[in-house]
Amino acid sequence: MKMNNVTKQIFLLAWPAILEMMMHTLVWTADTAMVGRLTPAAITGVNLGANIMFAVGHIFGALGIGATAMVARYIGAKEKEKAEFIGAQALSIGMVMSVVLGILGILFAKPIITSIVDDPEVIVLGTDYLRIVMGGLIFYIPLVIGNAILRGAGNTVIPLISAILANTFNIIGDYGLIFGRLGLPELGVRGAAIATGSAQALGAIVTLYYVIRGTAGIQVKIKDLIKWDFKTIRNVVGLSTPAGLEMLMNEGSRLLSSFWIAQLGTVAFAGHSLAIAAESISFMPGYGIAIAATTLVGQNLGDNNVVDADESAKKSVLYASILMGLVGVAFFLIPYPIMRLFSTDHETVALAAVCLRVGALEQIPIAIAIVVSGALKGAGDTKGPFKIALITNLTVRLPLIYFIVFVWRLHIGYVWAATALQFMVEALLMVVRYKKGQWKSTEIQWEQ
Structure with a gap:
């Protein structure tokens, strides 16, 4: 790859990934916006259930991060058969994990929700929602890993197609099943969960069909799925474990923060949840470009091209910062009109608008943090991002939010200010880690 083609390569990989991430985000935002027409209790129940399900999915779906790094490295080294075998082993273990986790989630949904809130209405609605979407988790983790395999091979278009089909289905299902339209029964929160779980199943079917x-661009063979090679699984899991722990730290911190914020009251938590749903859309350019950085860094290092790997990472950071910075400007200038798209409850919208305006400050730091993290993971350095997540969550985010909620008893906007500070520190530490340059010599070994 020539240096003057680096930008082209980034956007060829990034634009489908950006659109894919946006479509996946609509699973959550569509649920939130439509349920937002019901009650604050419904908003809270849906968001608690969604937070838990996606947290579990992201933590265990992190197996795909190791798969992406290894597949990209061997694709770059022109060893496609090794890349395909590694992908098959990652997908196989992911399928087993998804079934176990889905069953456990269905069985323990009520105790989980009850341990978080004591509002009887929220408990009923949250339990119903969580039970159904945890059934969808059985498909969600294989979907994540299948998409990761494709991205490692340089294909971000098929994951986009999968997301378009699944989430179009989800939005139509939301509309029909929440409100009783299109000849479907009116099921409210339960309808939102059914639509979401069904969409995940459809997405998995589409992705795995092409894989x-x-x-x-890459083929996972059935015979490699049903015959485990424990050395390969050990290597994939070993590379993915720090990424999984990073996800555990981030998602665990986010969940714990949500539980604490829930103590501020149903309306405060609903406003926070709506702002999160709106802000999540802004992450998509950053995540899409981070995916491109992961793939390009991995493939270039596999081809022993450190110069292009470095250039890909730096330009990816620049482009993500510009795009997310522009979104941040909109969040700061017009937060109330944006939040009106998500709910008709005036008190909830007013709180959400305050949160979103504060969230504008964290857009560029988030862009830097997630893209540099993606570049490091593409190089096989999954330990660095985990250590940084550990530091920022335990020393910045969690202590500050605890004091804001339980000691100082401040407005929900201060919680968002604490989160913004966390991302600023995280971005700085990621850049320091990258500039040390150890990622350039990271080796990924595969034994069979």
Whole structure:
């Protein structure tokens, strides 16, 4: 890859990934916006259930991060058969984990929700929602890993197609099942959960069809799925474990923060949840470009091209910062009109608008943090981002939010200010880690 083609390569990989991430985010935002027409209790129940399900999915779906790094490295080294075998082993273990976690989630949904809130209405609605979407988790983790395999091979288009089909289905299902339209029964929160779980199943079917068929640049063979090679699994899991721990730290911190924020009251938590739903859309350019950085860094290092790997990472950071910075300007200038799109409850919208305006300050730091993290992971350095997540969550985010909620008893906007500070520190530490340059010599070994 020539230096003057680095920008082209970034956006060829990034634009489908950006659109894909946006479509996946609509699973949550569509649920939130439509349920937002019901009650604050419904908003709280849906967001608690969604937070838990996606947290579990992201933590265990982190197996895909190791798969992306290894597949990209061997694709870059022109060793496609090794890349395909590694992908098959990652997908196989992911399928087993998803079934176990889905069953556990269905069985323990009520105790989980009850341990978080004591509002009887929220408990009923949250339990119903969580039970159904945890069934969808059985498909969600294989979907995440399948998409990761495709991205490692340089294909970000098929994950986009999968997301478009699944989330179009989800939005239509939300509209029909929440409000009783299109000849469907009116199920409220339960309808939102059914639509979301069904969409995840559809997305997994589409992605795995292309992965197994082999028309998307890489093929996972059935025989490699059903015959485990424990050395390969150990290598994939070993590389993915720090990424999984990073997800555990981030998602665990986010969940614990949500539980604490819930103590501020149903309306405060609903406003916070709506602002999160709106802000999550802004992350999509950053995540999409981070995916491009992961793939390009991994493939270039596999081809022993450190110069292009470095250039890909730096330009990815620049482009993500510009795009997310522009979104941040909109959040700061017009937060109330944006939040009106998500709910008709005036008190909830007013609180959410304050949160979103504060959230404008963290857009560029988030862009830097997630893209540099993606570049490091593409190089096989999954330990660095985990250590940084550990530091920022335990020394910045959690202590500050605890004091804001339980000691100082401040407005929900201060919680968002604490989160903004966390991302600023995280961005700085990621850049320091990258500039040390150890990622350039990170080796990824595969034994069979």
